[in-house]
Amino acid sequence: MKLSKILSMAMENLKQRKLRSSLTTLGVVIGITAIIGLASLGEGFRIEVRDRMQQGFELNNLTIIPGSLFAGLSRQRFSDGDLQNISKISGVQTATQVMQIGNVTLYNGNKTAQAFVATAVDFTQFVKVFEDRFEFDGDGPAEYKNDTIIIGYKVNHPNEEDTTPFAVAHDNVTVTLLAPEQLTPFYKLQNHTFNVGGTLQKKGTPGITNFDYWIFISLETGRTIYDTQESDLIFVRVNDPEQSERIAEDIEALFPPFRITILVPLTFIRQVDNILAIVQLFLTAIASISLFVAGVGIMNIMTVSVMERTREIGILKAIGAKARTVLGMFLAEAVLIGLIGSVIGLFTGYGLSYGLASLLSGFIQPQQNTTFQNPETPPLTITPVFSLEWTIAAFVFAVVICIVFGLYPATKASKLNPVEALRYE
Amino acid sequence: MAAILQVQGVKKSYHLGKIAVPALCGVSFEVEEGEFLTIFGPSGSGKSTLLHLMGGLDRPDEGQILIDGVNILKLSDAKLAEMRLNKIGFVFQFFNLLPRLTALRNVELPLTIGGVSDEETTERAQQMLKLVGLEARGDHRPTELSGGEQQRVAIARALVTDPKAILADEPTGNLDTKTGWEIVQLMKKLNEEKGQTFIVITHDPHIADTADRIIHLKDGSVEAIKEAPRGNKR
Numbered sequence: 001m002k003l004s005k006i007l008s009m010a011m012e013n014l015k016q017r018k019l020r021s022s023l024t025t026l027g028v029v030i031g032i033t034a035i036i037g038l039a040s041l042g043e044g045f046r047i048e049v050r051d052r053m054q055q056g057f058e059l060n061n062l063t064i065i066p067g068s069l070f071a072g073l074s075r076q077r078f079s080d081g082d083l084q085n086i087s088k089i090s091g092v093q094t095a096t097q098v099m100q101i102g103n104v105t106l107y108n109g110n111k112t113a114q115a116f117v118a119t120a121v122d123f124t125q126f127v128k129v130f131e132d133r134f135e136f137d138g139d140g141p142a143e144y145k146n147d148t149i150i151i152g153y154k155v156n157h158p159n160e161e162d163t164t165p166f167a168v169a170h171d172n173v174t175v176t177l178l179a180p181e182q183l184t185p186f187y188k189l190q191n192h193t194f195n196v197g198g199t200l201q202k203k204g205t206p207g208i209t210n211f212d213y214w215i216f217i218s219l220e221t222g223r224t225i226y227d228t229q230e231s232d233l234i235f236v237r238v239n240d241p242e243q244s245e246r247i248a249e250d251i252e253a254l255f256p257p258f259r260i261t262i263l264v265p266l267t268f269i270r271q272v273d274n275i276l277a278i279v280q281l282f283l284t285a286i287a288s289i290s291l292f293v294a295g296v297g298i299m300n301i302m303t304v305s306v307m308e309r310t311r312e313i314g315i316l317k318a319i320g321a322k323a324r325t326v327l328g329m330f331l332a333e334a335v336l337i338g339l340i341g342s343v344i345g346l347f348t349g350y351g352l353s354y355g356l357a358s359l360l361s362g363f364i365q366p367q368q369n370t371t372f373q374n375p376e377t378p379p380l381t382i383t384p385v386f387s388l389e390w391t392i393a394a395f396v397f398a399v400v401i402c403i404v405f406g407l408y409p410a411t412k413a414s415k416l417n418p419v420e421a422l423r424y425e
Numbered sequence: 426m427a428a429i430l431q432v433q434g435v436k437k438s439y440h441l442g443k444i445a446v447p448a449l450c451g452v453s454f455e456v457e458e459g460e461f462l463t464i465f466g467p468s469g470s471g472k473s474t475l476l477h478l479m480g481g482l483d484r485p486d487e488g489q490i491l492i493d494g495v496n497i498l499k500l501s502d503a504k505l506a507e508m509r510l511n512k513i514g515f516v517f518q519f520f521n522l523l524p525r526l527t528a529l530r531n532v533e534l535p536l537t538i539g540g541v542s543d544e545e546t547t548e549r550a551q552q553m554l555k556l557v558g559l560e561a562r563g564d565h566r567p568t569e570l571s572g573g574e575q576q577r578v579a580i581a582r583a584l585v586t587d588p589k590a591i592l593a594d595e596p597t598g599n600l601d602t603k604t605g606w607e608i609v610q611l612m613k614k615l616n617e618e619k620g621q622t623f624i625v626i627t628h629d630p631h632i633a634d635t636a637d638r639i640i641h642l643k644d645g646s647v648e649a650i651k652e653a654p655r656g657n658k659r
Contacts (some may be wrong), residue, residue: 001538009537016525194474315521318482319535319582320510418482422521 001325010332017305024294024301025341028398031291032345038287040384042280043359048382050273057265059195059241060093061129062248063209064234068258077230078257086236091243096125097231099222106155106166106215107174113166115155115215118177120222123148129237133203133211138169141197146221149173149194153202154212171196174219179225191424192225241266291398294341295405298334302409306330314421323345327414334406338399345398346391353384381386428491429589429622430456430479435488437474448474450645451488454644456590456624461616463625465633466642472626473594475642479624480513480592481505493589510539513582516593522567528578529554529563534584553581557611573604580611590622597632609635 014021064086067075078097087095099120106113123144127134134140141148151173156165168171174191181188200211223229236251238244248262306313313326361381431655435452438445448471456462456479464472477483478490481497488496493512497505514535515521522531532550537580554560557577566576576596583591593612597605609632615621625636641648 002540005537005540012525240646311521312523315523316534316538317506317508318480318515318521319538320506320513320586321538324503325538417476422482422517 001321001328001345003328005031006325006328007218007336010329010336013062013329013333014336019307020301021337024298025337025344027294027297028291028338028341028402029345029348031294031343031401032394032398033348033352034287035284035397036346036349036386037356037384038283039280039390039394040081040349040386041353041356041360041382042276042283043385043387045281046273046276046383047385049276050269050382052380053265053269053272057133057263057268058170059269060238060244061265062236062238062244062251063263064236064251065261065263066232066259068261075176077232078234079230082254083231083234085254086234086251089247091238091240091247093237093239094125094128095232095234095236096122096129098126098233098234098235098376099219099228099230101177101217101222101226102206103120103136104175104177106151107176108167109169111166113151113155113158115152115213117214118175119214120217120219120335122219123216125148126216126235129235130211133200135201135203136198137165139198141169144197146218147194148197148218149175150169150197150213150216151199152214153200153204155215157202165199167196167199169196169198177217177225180227190225192221207347288397291401296402298337298402299405299408302330302334302406303412304335305339306409306413309413310416310421310424313416314418317416317418318422323414326416327410330409330410330413331403331406331419334402334410335399338402339395341402342398343396350384350386353386357382357384427458428455429458429493430550430624431489431491432475432479433489433491435475435478435485435490437471437483437486439474445462447645449478449485452642452645452647454640454650455486456622458589458622459616459620461613461623461635461637462640463624463627463633463638464640465627465630466648469644470642470646471645472628472642476592476594476624476626480515481509487634489555491514510535511586511592512589514588514591515588516576516579516591516596518595518598520567520572520579520599522575522578522582524567527564527566528559528570528574531561531567531578532581532585535582539586549585550581553585554578556584557581572600572603573607576600576604576608577611580608580615584615584621584657590624593623593625595626595628597627597629605629605632 064078066077079098083095083097086092101118101120104118106115106117109377137153141150151167156167157163158166172193172195174193175263176189176191178187179190180186204210204212219231236247238247244266246265248264248267251262252260316326317323432455433453435449436447437449438447440446446546450522452471452475464475466472474483478485479492481490481492481500492508493510497508499609509515522528523534526534526583529550532553533546536546551560551563554563557580559574559577559581562570562574562578567578570578580591580596582592584596585650591612596612601607609625612623612625616623624633627633637653639651641651
């Protein structure tokens with residue numbers, strides 16, 4: 001018997017028992033919906049989180065901070081020697097040190113501005129490390145001098161509605177900062193005047209550093225004011241992000257244990273990505289159970305169907321249908337249920353993932369504006385990702401399940417003795 | 426004329442639990458091509474068992490059955506199915522049409538199973554329906570047909586593969602006398618006009634008497650073989 005005929009007869013048989021066929025198919029639809037829905041949602045979530053982390057943690061930048069979170073609070077700061085040693089490690093493109101000054105107030109005529117993070121940096125090296133983020137409104141400084149100050153976007157535009165900036169290039173601004181008084185052990189608020197070298201564009205980068213809130217003065221000046229040769233942070237730019245874990249190990253080897261902490265974005269991202277991949281697989285595995293349940297449903301219905309159609313099978317065999325043909329006819333019904341269920345399940349799965357995505361985003365949205373959250377972070381939106389691989393895998397899985405569970409009743413049908421089958425009432 | 430069906434010392438028992446119930450105890454005869462043969466006997470005489478064996482639906486415990494010279498004991502299940510498809514046509518007491526298919530589709534079924542092309546299948550099935558006088562009823566489902574019409578469709582289905590022999594198991598058993606007689610006349614006509622071999626099982630002596638030859642079966646054995654009592658033989 002031709003395959004096309006077997007399929008068309010199987011289709012007719014399914015149509016003959018519409019309610020039963022649709023209920024059986026519904027099982028497959030639910031299974032595929034769950035698998036496709038959760039897998040694509042999981043994939044979308046994983047990619048969203050990974051992209052976000054990649055934005056937040058520039059992959060080729062390592063951040064070295066003194067001390068260790070759980071090994072006491074005493075923090076030994078970095079010296080020029082430390083920086084030189086780190087620079088020599090292979091794979092390190094640039095290393096630069098940063099001195100943290102803290103919260104300062106800036107004055108420009110009668111305008112004031114507040115900078116939460118004031119830093120002193122070695123401009124030439126610092127710009128090399130953060131070349132993507134050090135972009136100016138208009139021209140940048142022709143050269144960095146000792147009295148140059150660079151102002152972050154949010155410091156310069158404290159109020160979004162007010163379009164007049166706090167300062168423009170070449171303005172002279174006064175900075176009030178708490179610094180040690182010469183020849184005394186006391187700290188005192190001091191005024192220092194700087195020339196604005198440039199103001200930074202809004203970058204709003206989510207992550208651990210957001211230059212919008214920073215101001216930068218030269219490291220030399222910072223060291224003079226604070227009478228120190230040490231620094232608080234070292235940023236390292238590596239040539240190849242894939243090498244960053246090895247480089248971090250090399251840097252750690254330069255220091256005694258627990259003396260420094262290195263933030264390696266690649267490690268974070270890998271770990272989170274792995275965890276999310278496992279969660280995705282786990283969700284999909286749970287969803288797959290529903291397909292097994294659907295398979296049992298198919299077996300159940302088809303076994304009943306074989307019993308009901310015993311006489312029909314007897315007739316078919318009497319007029320010359322081979323056991324293989326009867327097997328094929330029943331398996332074709334199972335496969336059709338699998339295929340139809342998969343196609344419908346694919347669409348409902350898409351629907352489910354979009355529905356869940358907007359539902360989840362709705363839950364996440366209200367918690368966005370906390371004090372710890374960077375206000376520049378765009379709201380978390382999960383866009384389901386439909387991969388061809390998952391779709392094909394779900395299809396194949398559904399059809400295989402249908403064949404496996406349809407095999408028992410179909411074999412039973414094909415092995416019926418025609419004489420007994422014809423006698424069956 | 427050549428024997429197209431040979432039954433040689435056939436024995437068959439059924440097992441009811443551990444007890445073996447003999448249905449046929451050594452039956453031998455031959456059927457010649459073009460013959461109209463009836464197998465006559467009371468119920469329980471083994472008629473249906475014999476018919477099933479002759480049609481290759483079952484295998485004998487002992488003895489041999491040769492269909493068109495081929496010993497069915499030596500055929501695999503698949504080959505036996507092929508034999509049934511190509512060389513045997515069945516007509517049953519309860520018609521055994523597939524209820525969801527139209528009359529035409531029922532007649533087409535053996536050809537569909539045999540993988541014959543769609544055009545040829547339909548053409549041949551329509552010819553057969555015409556032959557049994559139902560060319561106008563092809564689109565009707567069995568439930569929309571009378572008993573006699575259903576049996577005609579069954580005969581058309583049996584004929585469509587141009588088999589060596591048509592085996593009919595009490596074809597009038599589920600019909601009123603008049604309709605039953607019409608069916609017998611139809612089979613006789615096909616036998617006479619087409620030379621189609623018929624083997625008809627019946628417990629009705631009037632129908633048995635229409636045959637060229639009657640095999641009287643009793644308690645699983647051939648009691649007598651009678652030749653054309655009314656000069657039926659052509």
